[in-house]
Amino acid sequence: GAVVSQHPSRVICKSGTSVKIECRSLDFQATTMFWYRQFPKQSLMLMATSNEGSKATYEQGVEKDKFLINHASLTLSTLTVTSAHPEDSSFYICSARAAGGPDTQYFGPGTRLTVL
Amino acid sequence: GENVEQHPSTLSVQEGDSAVIKCTYSDSASNYFPWYKQELGKRPQLIIDIRSNVGEKKDQRIAVTLNKTAKHFSLHITETQPEDSAVYFCAASPGYSTLTFGKGTMLLVSP
Numbered sequence: 001g002a003v004v005s006q007h008p009s010r011v012i013c014k015s016g017t018s019v020k021i022e023c024r025s026l027d028f029q030a031t032t033m034f035w036y037r038q039f040p041k042q043s044l045m046l047m048a049t050s051n052e053g054s055k056a057t058y059e060q061g062v063e064k065d066k067f068l069i070n071h072a073s074l075t076l077s078t079l080t081v082t083s084a085h086p087e088d089s090s091f092y093i094c095s096a097r098a099a100g101g102p103d104t105q106y107f108g109p110g111t112r113l114t115v116l
Numbered sequence: 117g118e119n120v121e122q123h124p125s126t127l128s129v130q131e132g133d134s135a136v137i138k139c140t141y142s143d144s145a146s147n148y149f150p151w152y153k154q155e156l157g158k159r160p161q162l163i164i165d166i167r168s169n170v171g172e173k174k175d176q177r178i179a180v181t182l183n184k185t186a187k188h189f190s191l192h193i194t195e196t197q198p199e200d201s202a203v204y205f206c207a208a209s210p211g212y213s214t215l216t217f218g219k220g221t222m223l224l225v226s227p
Contacts, residue, residue: 042220043205044160046214049214091157093160103213104150106162107152107161
């Protein structure tokens, strides 16, 4: 149980394009999902907290107009990197917390974004 | 906000030895402390967690201890195996809130 999927697993795009990443909880409902960014050999840095049906809460320093988050259902949250640039290249990982359950976060497999 | 310090950054042991990773946290409101294992290019996987109402928790070769007074918690792996090689992250949370991660420990277990 507690499986989280993420798509795509890898994306390469040209500078200036937008990229959408999907995070799904497959066997549970997630009222809260989290989006992290991880640079090579570094820790996970929380970008934003996504609550179903409401606006995301962004961490300090994260541009909400650049990283658009939508949590339209209890099993799906999306992160759109708008007008991506090479400095946005990173490993993006989502996690989900089950509705009404313990506060354990289960992570998706991550999306490797490379912006040329 | 919460600040989590993790040591050491790298740890090399021989197969069969024990490994200990230590973390300290700053927010006394934190009451949930998970440990994650992350292999290269993979997702972090929860290996064990502890809540502030207990001081120690064990699951086979893995144990976690918590000292709330001193605000530190540790991961203990006994009888290490090469497949234990990975990056380990500790985290802290005041519960039903965001996780603050440590910087990670790269554990290398040599056969």
